[in-house]
Amino acid sequence: MSDVRGLVEQMRGNRTKLAIFNTVRQLGRTTALDVEFRIGLSRPTVLKYLEQLADDGLVIEHGEGEPSGGRPSRVFEIRSSAAFSVGVDFGAPGLTFALVDVSKGVIDKMEVETDLEEPPSLTAKRMEDGIRQITLRNEVELEERVIAVAVGVPCYIERETELLQPIPRLPHWENVPLKAVLERELEVPVYIETGPRLMVIGEREFGGGGDVRNMVYIHVREGIGMGVIVDGRVLKGSKEDVGEIGHTVVWPQGPVCICGRRGCLEVFASEPAMVRRMEEMTGRRIGPHQLFSEVRDGVPEARKVIEEAMYYLAIAIVNVVELFDPEVVVVGGNIVQGGEFVLRTLREKLEGMKLDHRGVEVRFSSLGVYAGALGAASFAMESAFNPFPEASA
Numbered sequence: 001m002s003d004v005r006g007l008v009e010q011m012r013g014n015r016t017k018l019a020i021f022n023t024v025r026q027l028g029r030t031t032a033l034d035v036e037f038r039i040g041l042s043r044p045t046v047l048k049y050l051e052q053l054a055d056d057g058l059v060i061e062h063g064e065g066e067p068s069g070g071r072p073s074r075v076f077e078i079r080s081s082a083a084f085s086v087g088v089d090f091g092a093p094g095l096t097f098a099l100v101d102v103s104k105g106v107i108d109k110m111e112v113e114t115d116l117e118e119p120p121s122l123t124a125k126r127m128e129d130g131i132r133q134i135t136l137r138n139e140v141e142l143e144e145r146v147i148a149v150a151v152g153v154p155c156y157i158e159r160e161t162e163l164l165q166p167i168p169r170l171p172h173w174e175n176v177p178l179k180a181v182l183e184r185e186l187e188v189p190v191y192i193e194t195g196p197r198l199m200v201i202g203e204r205e206f207g208g209g210g211d212v213r214n215m216v217y218i219h220v221r222e223g224i225g226m227g228v229i230v231d232g233r234v235l236k237g238s239k240e241d242v243g244e245i246g247h248t249v250v251w252p253q254g255p256v257c258i259c260g261r262r263g264c265l266e267v268f269a270s271e272p273a274m275v276r277r278m279e280e281m282t283g284r285r286i287g288p289h290q291l292f293s294e295v296r297d298g299v300p301e302a303r304k305v306i307e308e309a310m311y312y313l314a315i316a317i318v319n320v321v322e323l324f325d326p327e328v329v330v331v332g333g334n335i336v337q338g339g340e341f342v343l344r345t346l347r348e349k350l351e352g353m354k355l356d357h358r359g360v361e362v363r364f365s366s367l368g369v370y371a372g373a374l375g376a377a378s379f380a381m382e383s384a385f386n387p388f389p390e391a392s393a
């Protein structure tokens with residue numbers, strides 16, 4: 001296998017070849033005739049590039065196939081193992097990684113613990129080590145076959161300088177050159193995006209919900225983030241900060257939030273908020289996994305915590321639905337471990353707030369804590385094969 005990254009770099013300079021490759025990539029397996037129809041180029045041109053792509057090792061030719069449109073035509077298939085991308089999500093706390101092949105097959109996923117207080121350079125080192133580990137253990141040569149990496153971060157991204165800037169929960173993440181450091185150490189193109197944008201992409205691509213053009217994805221963990229897709233486009237905003245649902249106000253007289261405002265959603269429905277409430281009621285200090293396990297087991301205090309938290313989450317969701325008109329609201333994070341009780345409680349609160357008449361589907365994500373990492377891997381792949389990644393994301 002030759003150097004795929006070099007081939008991709010060349011291809012980005014040849015629009016026709018790239019368009020033909022992307023067509024095969026999207027269809028998975030197709031005939032030269034179908035590519036011809038889709039792209040509107042002459043047969044000799046299409047065949048010339050398909051043969052080149054086969055020589056490059058990016059597609060496989062299967063000879064004459066079933067008649068399509070009445071004529072037999074040569075069949076080409078994407079070579080899944082030709083290229084890979086790695087997605088990383090800095091969930092603060094915790095890093096998740098996903099390795100995806102060029103057909104968007106999920107090869108591997110893993111999670112690494114981090115400490116929020118640790119210096120950014122150490123977290124960056126953990127990202128680097130994790131990317132090496134997930135590729136090495138799957139025998140994917142990082143230098144040759146990983147065409148791009150994308151990292152989801154909870155920080156502000158200063159595009160002019162490509163530096164990360166702090167958020168209230170990460171005050172020491174100031175002027176962090178994460179992209180430059182990772183590109184220097186790994187020698188791979190690295191894209192940095194805000195976490196929730198990648199999560200909603202992950203949910204759309206890998207969540208099994210089909211082709212949804214209007215969706216919000218709400219991620220409940222240490223903070224509460226939201227990614228929004230409207231009319232097929234992932235919303236971004238002036239500071240790339242669309243979807244800061246955790247800091248929308250659900251009770252103006254409520255306790256002061258880490259951001260300085262009163263009564264933000266995060267104060268009531270984030271993991272730390274639920275853990276704190278459980279401790280107030282029982283005197284027991286347990287982690288979120290234990291809490292959600294007790295919810296599933298029917299421990300009354302744990303279920304009371306969920307009842308309260310879902311009331312506030314429902315207020316936020318009602319407002320979000322009125323604003324963005326989604327077909328589906330997907331909730332992800334460790335909270336899904338709480339099972340049917342959590343979802344039923346949330347739906348009951350929403351019905352109580354008259355949401356049901358809107359016909360919006362509210363469901364859990366099946367991706368657990370990996371929506372962000374999977375979305376990042378998908379974003380990296382699309383960016384590598386699209387000279388204008390903004391158009392597709």
Ligand SMILES: [Zn+2]
Nearest residue numbers: 247257259264
């Ligand atoms: Zn706040």
